[in-house]
Amino acid sequence: MARRDIRSIWLSAYGVGCGAGFLALAGVLLVLDLRSDQARLDGWFSPLFVVVALLAALFSVRSFAEEERTGSLEILTTMPLGRGQLVAGKILGTSGALMIALAITVVCPLMVALVGNPDPGPILTGYVGLVLAGVAFASVGVAVSAATGSFLVAASGSSAILLALWFGGVLARGLSGRLQTVLAYLSPYSHVTGFLRGTLAVADVVYFLSLAVVGVLATRLVLEARR
Amino acid sequence: MRRSRRRLFLAAALAGTALIIGNVAAYAHNPQLDLSAESSFSLSAQTTTLLTRVDHPLAIIAFLTAGGPEAADASYLLARYQELNHYIHWSVVDPDANPGEARRYGISAYSTVVLSYQGRRVTSPDVQEGDISTAILRLLRGRTETVCVLTGNGEPSLSDSGPNGLSDLSVLLSQNAFAPRTIDLTLGVAAVPPACAAVLELGPQQSLPATEVAALESYLRGGGRLMVLTSSLSGTDPNPLLSPWGIGFVGGLVLDPARSEGVDWSDVVVQDLPSLNPVDQGVSSLQFPAPSGLLVNTAQGSVSVLASTSPQSYIDPNPQSGSVAFGPGDVPGPVVVAAAADVSRVVTSTAGPGITSTHVERTRLVVVGCDTWMTNGFLDNLGNRRFFANAVAWLTDQDSLVVATSQPPGNRPLPLTPALQFELLGITVFAVPGALISLALLRAAVVRRQEKEPVPGRTRPSPNRRRRRRRRR
Incomplete structure (x- = not known):
């Protein structure tokens, strides 16, 4: 199932277009980051998390919404697969497609390493963060995609949810007290700082894995409700 | 079906609870692995x-x-x-x-x-x-430590906001939980109040009266903390106060042709701060206008050099002569322009018949051969502000309270020249996405060609059938 989804994304004009756009944007962000005249990539990784969220939203619409639109969802549900396997396959497929896009962006740090001397630690943790965030974002996107048969609603819905989660953390900085603490913790914005500075914190890893599990559960519940 | 649905909701509720507990635990104890260089x-x-x-x-x-x-x-x-x-x-x-x-x-x-x-x-x-x-x-x-600032000998005022005043320094002290208090030991009974955590003599313009010197000597002997900023231009001789602690005031005017601000050789930029003393911590350079030289007795382990001028510098003992070039009688550099003494001793005192107690008395002294570097006109130049703050913190025992292990990220220069920018943009924005699109187009062309090629033993499908198949795909 996962392999089928990865192929269907990357062999479609839609997937290639989204992927090429993502890579071009990553290149622009790299040049903007290097304007500080320092061989450091934290300023590149930081906006890349937002771009990965948007790409996850765009890729995940093909998991259920597109299947439903083309009528192939019914065939899928009649296949000898458990619901859990179906959900896991869909999330793995979308995440796998995202990982391919992320793997191609390795060109950017490699180019910086060729002309400068960047610290490899923050680059490694930056990619660990992108992979974890990519899986979590894909999982949320798949859940939204399962809830609607409309391609457009699924794309805009998951983008809106992911961006709201992200900017909730930005807004939380202006608040105080327990509300600020809870809002900040719920936002991926607060959990990427560690990866950017070159550290792997347990709370950040647990957060993104939890978000992925929430996506799996939500997808499973949505499919059950729609049965 | 209803049972399986109920089981699913139960499993989701259990998983949700486990996630909340896991996140709360991770939030409370958040160990991390630092991979930065x-x-x-x-x-x-x-x-x-x-x-x-x-x-x-x-x-x-x-x-x-x-x-x-x-x-x-x-x-x-x-x-x-x-x-x-x-x-x-x-x-x-x-x-x-x-x-x-x-x-x-x-x-x-x-x-x-x-x-x-x-x-x-x-x-x-x-x-x-x-x-x-x-x-x-x-x-x-x-708590706020009281820092006593001496007056009565022509010292600049803490309330003077002009370039020669000390209003900025007063603000700096207040902002660092110190309460500046002026004391005049030329009047009444000359004794340093016990509330003073440190005493600052910031640029006297006339000689200190003997009673004041005696009061300060007594204060230092009793474990006092004193900062003395003076120069030969002021006409004071602080040696009676300093020499018992291994620091002497040489006087003269220090000139440094190698490191000076602009063309004025007497406006010295000090870059040699060799001491491990916390006063020098985080300070890379200082600006000392018209400094005088100090002499330190390095044999006394309690004395350390805080700042010295470059090897090309020298002391002109007679600056009124008019000639600034190195000449006979000038003392070659490097010249010590700031020093510190830190002397500890065990004192035994008798509290009553047969009752003796011992305690450690620690005298600390900071001496700078320049009396203008901390005025409003110079406090923000180079590392002057930090040097002063460090010195007061050291005198009042608030130095090196935390031994930091983290280092600021290293400088990794990568000048983004137009050529490099062009190269980066060309590869990452055009070449890589372009290659991806080209591969996709190539694959589409190959698939189309394979569809067109007749398979041996099979009749070629009609154009309508081919179109239908493509649409289905």
């Missing part, structure tokens, strides 16, 4: 222990140019403080974008950090672990 954001065990004592909201505001790497590093470091104690809230403010905010906090230098806790406020000169943790420790101590 300099371990720049791993705070020392001392800082971690210190932060457990913060039990009320502590606000940290770092005044930095937004958008630069320094601001990013500051936000990473301050976020680490917040991760270790959730009472800590921080923000990075650009003083150029928010001049009103900078004015409200009296910020006159970039990288200044303001920390507020339970109505008290201190400033830290830099966004580094050592500075911030020391500032937090000062806040947690909860």
Whole structure:
């Protein structure tokens, strides 16, 4: 199932277009980051998390919404697969497609390493963060995609949810007290700082894995409700 | 079906509860693995222990140019403080974008950090672990040390806001939990009040009366803390006060053709700060206008050189002669222009018949052969502000309170020339996505060609059938 989804994304004009756009944007962000005249990539990784969220939203619409639109969802549900396997396959497929896009962006740090001397630690943790965030974002996107048969609603819905989660953390900085603490913790914005500075914190890893599990559960519940 | 649905909802509820517990546990104890080259954001065990004592909201505001790497590093470091104690809230403010905010906090230098806790406020000169943790420790101590500033001998005034005044220095002391208090030992009974954590003699313009010198000598012998800033231009002789502690005042005018501000050889830029003494910590250079030389008795282990001029410098013992070139009678450099003495001794005292007690008395002394570097006109030049703050902190035992283990991220220069920018844009924005699109087009062409090629033993499908098949695909 996962392999089928990865192929269907990357062999479609839609997937290639989204992927090429993502890579071009990553290149622009790299040049903007290097304007500080320092061989450091934290300023590149930081906006890349937002771009990965948007790409996850765009890729995940093909998991259920597109299947439903083309009528192939019914065939899928009649296949000898458990619901859990179906959900896991869909999330793995979308995440796998995202990982391919992320793997191609390795060109950017490699180019910086060729002309400068960047610290490899923050680059490694930056990619660990992108992979974890990519899986979590894909999982949320798949859940939204399962809830609607409309391609457009699924794309805009998951983008809106992911961006709201992200900017909730930005807004939380202006608040105080327990509300600020809870809002900040719920936002991926607060959990990427560690990866950017070159550290792997347990709370950040647990957060993104939890978000992925929430996506799996939500997808499973949505499919059950729609049965 | 209903049973399986109920089982699913139960499993989801259980998983949700497990996730909440897992996240709360991870939030409370958040160990981390630092993979950065300099371990720049791993705070020392001392800082971690210190932060457990913060039990009320502590606000940290770092005044930095937004958008630069320094601001990013500051936000990473301050976020680490917040991760270790959730009472800590921080923000990075650009003083150029928010001049009103900078004015409200009296910020006159970039990288200044303001920390507020339970109505008290201190400033830290830099966004580094050592500075911030020391500032937090000062806040947690909860008391304000009185620093006594001597008057009565023509010293500049703490309330004078002109270029020769000390109003900025007064603000600096107040912002660091010190209460500046002026005392005049030329009047009445000459004795240093016991409330003084340190005494500052900031540029006397006339000789100190014998009674005042005696009072200061007595104060130093009893474990006093004194800072003396003087120069030969003032006409004072501080040697009776300094020589018992291994520091002598040579006088003259130090000229440095190699390191001076502009064409004025007497406006000396000091870059040799060889001491491990905390007074020199974080200071890379100083501007001392018209300094005089000091002599230190290095055989006395308690004396350390804080600052000295370049080897090309020299002392002109007779600056009124008019000639600035090195000549006969001039003393070749490098010249010591700042020194510190730290003398400890065990004192045994008799409290009553047969009752004796011992305690350690520690005298600390900072001497600078220049009396203008800390005035309003020069305090913000080079590392002068930090040097002064460090010296007062050292005199009052607030130095090296935290041994920082984190180092600021190293400088990794990569000048983005137009050629490099063009190359990067060409490869990452055009070549890589272009290659991806080309591969996709190539594959589509191959598939189409394969569809067109007749398979042996099979009749070629009609164009309508081919179209239908493509649409289905």
